[in-house]
Amino acid sequence: MVSTSALAETAAALGEPARVAMLGALMDGRALTAGELAAVAGVAPTTASGHLSRLLEAGLLAVERQGRHRYHRLASPEVARVLEGLMALSAARPAPRRALRTGPRDAALREARTCYDHLAGRLAVGMADAMVARGQIQLSPDGGALTDAGADFLQGLGVPVPVARGRPFCRPCLDWSERRPHLAGALGAALCLRCLDLGWMRRVPASRALDVTPAGRLGLRQAFGLDRADQSSTISAAR
Structure with a gap:
C-alpha cells in the first residue's frame, strides 16, 4: 500500500x-x-x-x-499514464474568463500525437472506438482483451501480436484532449510502431504531434473507417 x-x-x-x-x-x-x-x-x-x-x-x-x-x-509507461491522466483532469477544469487562443500546433496535437510509446489524440480514440464497435477488442476500466477477430484484423495490417513483458498487454488510457480512451499497453505500442512503419504517420520534430500522411488518411479510412470532416474524425456508419 x-x-x-x-x-x-x-x-x-x-x-x-x-x-x-x-x-x-x-x-x-x-x-x-x-x-x-x-x-x-x-x-x-x-x-x-x-x-x-x-x-x-x-x-x-x-x-x-x-x-x-x-x-x-x-x-516507466505508468508514469506516462499518470501524466496523461493529469492532463485530462486539468483540461476538465472550467476555462478562464479570457480563454487563450490555441494555435496550429495545438490542433495537430489534438488530432494525432504520441503518448509515450502509443498513439493518442482524436485519431487514436477513433481507432479504439472502431475496434470496440467491431468486437475486435474489449475494453474495461481494468484492462483490455484482444478477440480472435481482433487478432485476425491486426494480422491483416501486419501488426504482430506483442508479448507483454513486465507491462499490461492492453489497457485503455484516458486521452487528455478527447477525454475518452485510446489504446495503450504492449498492443497500443505495436499498433503505433506499425502506423509509423507503414508511413501513415510521421513524427514532428521537437513535438509529440504526428503528421498524418495522405497514405495514412487512406489507410485509416480503409482499415478503421476513419474519415476527416470539419477537422474531426468519425467512424463510418457503413462499417
Whole structure:
C-alpha cells in the first residue's frame, strides 16, 4: 500500500512548472540530455540539474549513460499514464474568463500525437472506438482483451501480436484532449510502431504531434473507417 508521505512526495515533485515541462517533453518516449530539458523548461542548466534530481528521487525519471552523456527518460509507461491522466483532469477544469487562443500546433496535437510509446489524440480514440464497435477488442476500466477477430484484423495490417513483458498487454488510457480512451499497453505500442512503419504517420520534430500522411488518411479510412470532416474524425456508419 502506498504511504501518505510517498504520495505527497510524488505530488510535490509534480508541483513545479519547470519539472512538468521536462516530463511533458519526454512523453513521446524519447531520452533527452539535461541541457535539452533545461531549454524545454526555460531554466538555467544548474536549475535544471536540481529539478532532474528531484524527479529521479521521486522515481519519475530514469537515466541512461552513453559515453560521456547522460540521457533522461520517463521511468516507466505508468508514469506516462499518470501524466496523461493529469492532463485530462486539468483540461476538465472550467476555462478562464479570457480563454487563450490555441494555435496550429495545438490542433495537430489534438488530432494525432504520441503518448509515450502509443498513439493518442482524436485519431487514436477513433481507432479504439472502431475496434470496440467491431468486437475486435474489449475494453474495461481494468484492462483490455484482444478477440480472435481482433487478432485476425491486426494480422491483416501486419501488426504482430506483442508479448507483454513486465507491462499490461492492453489497457485503455484516458486521452487528455478527447477525454475518452485510446489504446495503450504492449498492443497500443505495436499498433503505433506499425502506423509509423507503414508511413501513415510521421513524427514532428521537437513535438509529440504526428503528421498524418495522405497514405495514412487512406489507410485509416480503409482499415478503421476513419474519415476527416470539419477537422474531426468519425467512424463510418457503413462499417
